[in-house]
Amino acid sequence: MVKEQINPTIDKILANIEKVMIGKRDVAELSLVALLAGGHVLLEDVPGVGKTMMVRALAKSVNASFRRIQFTPDLLPSDVTGVSIYNPSEMEFQFRPGPLMGNIILADEINRTSPKTQSALLEGMEEASVTIDGVTHKLQKPFFVMATQNPIEYEGTYPLPEAQLDRFLLKMKMGYPDLHEEMEVLNRAQRIPPIEDLYPVIDLDGLRILQEEIKDVYVDDTIKRYIVDIVNRTRGHESVYLGASPRGSIALMKAAQAYAFIYDRDYVVPDDIQYLATFVLPHRIILKSEAKFEGISAEEVISRIVARVPVPVQRFVK
Template identity: 70%
Template sequence: MEEHRKLLKVIENIEEVMIGKREVAELSVVALLAGGHVLLEDVPGVGKTMMVRALARSVGADFKRIQFTPDLLPSDVIGVSIYHPKEMEFQFRPGPIMGNIVLADEINRTSPKTQSALLEGMEEASVTVDGRTLALPDPFFVMATQNPIEHEGTYPLPEAQLDRFLLKVKMGYPGREDEVEVLRRAENQPPIDRIEPVITLDELRDIRIRAAEVSVGDTVKGYIVDLAESTRKSPDIRLGVSPRGSIALMRAARALAFLKGRDYVLPDDVQHLAPYVFSHRMILQPEVRYEGIDAEELVDRIVTRTKVPVRRAGTR
């Protein structure tokens, strides 16, 4: 399948600049296919920004970067109307949100008011300026980064903002051999400069439509609901995953199945994606956080304990 080959090439392009992180590259493409957004959480210097730039170049997308700071205003994100005396009218000057792939760098360094400037765009693919609703480019894809170890001068993302992200991904440091390879490549031309588009935006739009048509059987849908209900009933979780989280998991599973070359979703797809889709949609009990148990670990436990549906012969 030609579309499948091109998507794999996109992943390979990302691996050129982010060595040893194929799973992160795949998850990013999954979110792009599913029409969702990604929150990248990790320490500085592991290649988050380069990964987003590589993805944008691979699909020939208009790339915009927003550096979030404490003094950033919503108008710095969305844009502002400026009065031109010669024309005697206001003209809208678009902000950096008006791009296909937007990097929201260090999103937790700005105020909640400015963070919320992304909300409408991420959910509705449009922004409202001076009472007018303006459509964002299609596709519109946000990858936000945040540093989990620095707390001074940061503003935790509210639940409403977190819920807009389809996936939350942690990259981690590269292995020893991978880091040695990073040093080798750093001696020559930067890998990002060698990346060429392998797919057009029109092709990407068509692929997203096809990915949304991947079949999800009733047994798999029931499995997704069982996982979500388990988060709501767990004594370790104060607030479990909402139905919106179940829908997000189904969307992501469809995209992953399409990326794997299938036209139907397997329970394996759901199991693989559940920690990335569910972890940032839960609020843990204080004593659980005190014990050092994170949300991803709890989701893994739930996946392990939840009965997996068995596919009958001749069904999908």
């Protein structure tokens, strides 16, 4: 698809991230889509390709508080959300917040912990709050989770439950750098890590303003129908056991609004939907066992569906 003029503020954020991330502009761009849309990201890839560096750079660029949670098999839900501890001097329980109480949260290797602990993120990701001992604690705004996971075929991993996967706006992979990019990684590794030299491009108030502006990006009814047609076809596809829910339709629309804003448009076009569908929908469907046996991936199914759905042809402006 043709790239348009990028929003100046977004361009500065991306340029800042690229000071430490080499050749991963598309990943940084999609991460910003999720952050601006109020969603969350699941990064699935092998260790050592820069997932942690990516989210740290993003946090520094928007001057957000950053928390890292290393998920392990023995991690408890209270280790994530926090715990109430009795204070004998004041004769009452006091809440001690966990690492979830931050703006940008790196949930590192989330599939190395048990489903019970994975689910501790559910309320926070969906409701922006956590409930402990019957008391609800609001999370900071903005609140953004970037979870990383090793491929499922690795030993010692737990597949994320469907309810957890559905909470992620986008799922993507970073992939290995090419030869030239890896050479540049080595060159930079000889010097002081550049992450320490990053400066904020905007503050949290500025980020909140951007998040509000995205809600005003126009989505024509024909575009909404296009989204619904794509999502609806996942429910009757011959390779799909369980199709995407209405949450998938909402996620695709919000992601498209954020993507249009990044490219300095105040309206969504079909190209936005086509590009984002393969990041928003595959993790929301469950393939039939026959399809898995044949080596068909969820991404392939979504790509085929998008290719078959008629594209609206009119111009989508207010």
